[in-house]
Amino acid sequence: MKMKKFVAESMPAALQKIRTQLGDDAVIVNSKVVYTGGFLGMFKKRQLEIVAAVDEHGAPSPQKVAYEHSPEKKEIAPASPSLEPLLQEVKQLREQMSRKQQTESVNNGLDSTLFPEKVQPICRNLLQVGVRPSTVKLWTEQVTKRLYKDDALQVENAFSQEMQNAWSSLTFGPTLYEKKYINVVGPTGVGKTTTLAKLAADSILQHGKRAAFITTDTYRIAAIDQLQTYAKIVGAPLEVCYNVQDFRKAKERFCDYDVVFVDTAGRNFRNETYVQDLEKVIDFTNEVETFLVLALTSKEEDMRAIIDKFRHIDIHRFIFTKLDETATYGTMVSIVEEYEKGVAYVTNGQNVPDDLLPISKDAFAKLLLNDGCDQHG
Template sequence: MKIQKYVAPNMPEAMKKIRAELGNDAVILHSKVIYTGGFLGLFKKRNIEVLAAIDPSISDTPIPPQTKNREVRNSVLIKEPSSRIEPINQAGSSIANKEKKISDFPDIAKQLDEINQNVQAFGERSNNVSFSIPTPIKNVVKLLDKQEINEMIKARLVKDLVAKWYAAGEDVLDVHVFKWAQAFLLGEISPYSFGEVSLSKKYINVIGPTGVGKTTTLAKIAANIILKQQKTVGFITTDTYRIGAIEQLKTYANILDVPLEVCYSMEDFEHATKKLKDCDVILIDTAGRNFRNKKYVEDLMQVVDYKREMETLLVLSMTAKQKDLEEIYKQFSAINIDSFVFTKLDETSSYGAMINLIVTCKKGVAYMTTGQNVPDDIVPATPLELVNKIIEVDEE
């Protein structure tokens, strides 16, 4: 790693020097105020001393201009999301009319009890659906395996579907079983809050690990607040770790014509909130760091005043592994998380992690994003929209 020391009158000037010599992939290791020059101890000049570093293995790779600008679009026109999700209908009346009490059929009740005992052990048998359950239910389980729904949720779902199957009678179509599965998953996640930020709190804080798209997501939320709700917005960024991060948010701020304040400390944060006090909403962008290091999460709490009335969104990429997502949540849970934002849905075909996290962490979802376009590639999350990512049934 190449480490350089820079001295400049202020941080923006220091960053210009660092960017010119080390490039946008450089990281700031340390900064402090120093005093130089003067005469007999008087008239010293205040400067900033910054230690910056760059990994030589990545510094030699030029960044194509089109890549730098990929996330920045000059258009900020709003497009209403297309209504491609149809409501889930209940099973047909012919099925409903056949429903009877299981206790009326002792033989079936005994068989169902045996199946339920197998279902209880289902969570301990990875991908095992060999016990006596109807084929349409096995097909549902195979789909849930493909979507990586966790074993405990699958076990509860199978028990629910088997009970409905025997209560409904023999003339049950596959489509009805899939609709039951949809309804079950809706019941699992519906108790939690969904939908875009309510704006009941002045501050909206976006946190998460590196590379999940926090800054782009922040810009999308800001654009929708400005254009759809006619509110004034201000930006605060504490992401001073990565050289290019401030420039990215500054570009969005210029496009959206909103003020931006950069904070290196809690004192800076207090000054920034005073400067932006006339804004209806203040959105806070935070540094993306290695989530495995708990200290980085603690550093957030040294710069942002979480005692304020604040809504905090944890941004998670759907391209990450389930185990990593759970660990990210655990690390960031030191901060009061209100809801999730799931990003990069366009880069995967497996969405079960969303259901798993909602049920396990007992948190709802504010938004889902499907690309880099600002502000188009973002939709307010709903339980139905999310469940349809897992199981979508065509209407008859």
């Protein structure tokens, strides 16, 4: 048996497509209304999604695709005895699909239709991008209480306010370059070096700082070359440090500089002696601002495992990279709330220095509410 899914604006249009592609002997297995496209969950297009099937072995069949039903009415015309096995199979498939749909709605854990119509699109969107249902429920309930005007923007602002209240005790926002050293740590390949180059360019071009680089990532020649290239582009000197003595020398060389960007290999910071060594040279509490870099393409449980590995370091804020590579970036909210640390930046592409978004609480809320549309690279 051959099965196929069709999406059309109306039942006659769907039947036309089904006849053309599967022939007159096709039968309808399942039909439902779906909403596609739209912006912010609004202005979505109502369409019919129909699953039709045909017996490829060509059982002689007097039954044709019956146009007799609305999408809610899933009856098909009575079967002739020769079609009985096929219809049995179709019935089983229908039951399977209905079970799957039920499980999906239960798994979601939050029924957005329980809330007023105007908050439903945002509620659904937050669930869709992966914010935890319990978090969405809390926000939606608070917003619903505060709602008094029939205005979509009002709803969005209320959501933004609610989110920002939830994060009131956390510090968000880009670095103010108040500390001499900016340190980015995180696992391999998340974009530490690229992000550091973007930050250095920002410090020089936007803030007029005198900047320098230190790299302690000496495991790979390519890593040094990569940073050397960025250092040349932004016109900042680079020191490669293999040990504490090198670091001490680099510190002396850069004593007149405003800010020193320190690049590391992921494995350095998992090694406690490395941190203890660095602490002999620089005062971590007063001189260093440390960002933990996480890629939004990682799974949430993997992010948790990484954060745990870096627990012995004083992390100030998160930098989330690769927004442009994922649609489920709502996991940031769980991480921020769970570890009680704010966000400094989100990066949305490989371009140095452009693909770097400073993240205030307001910007973070906007990012979640606007479906990331404006920010994707």
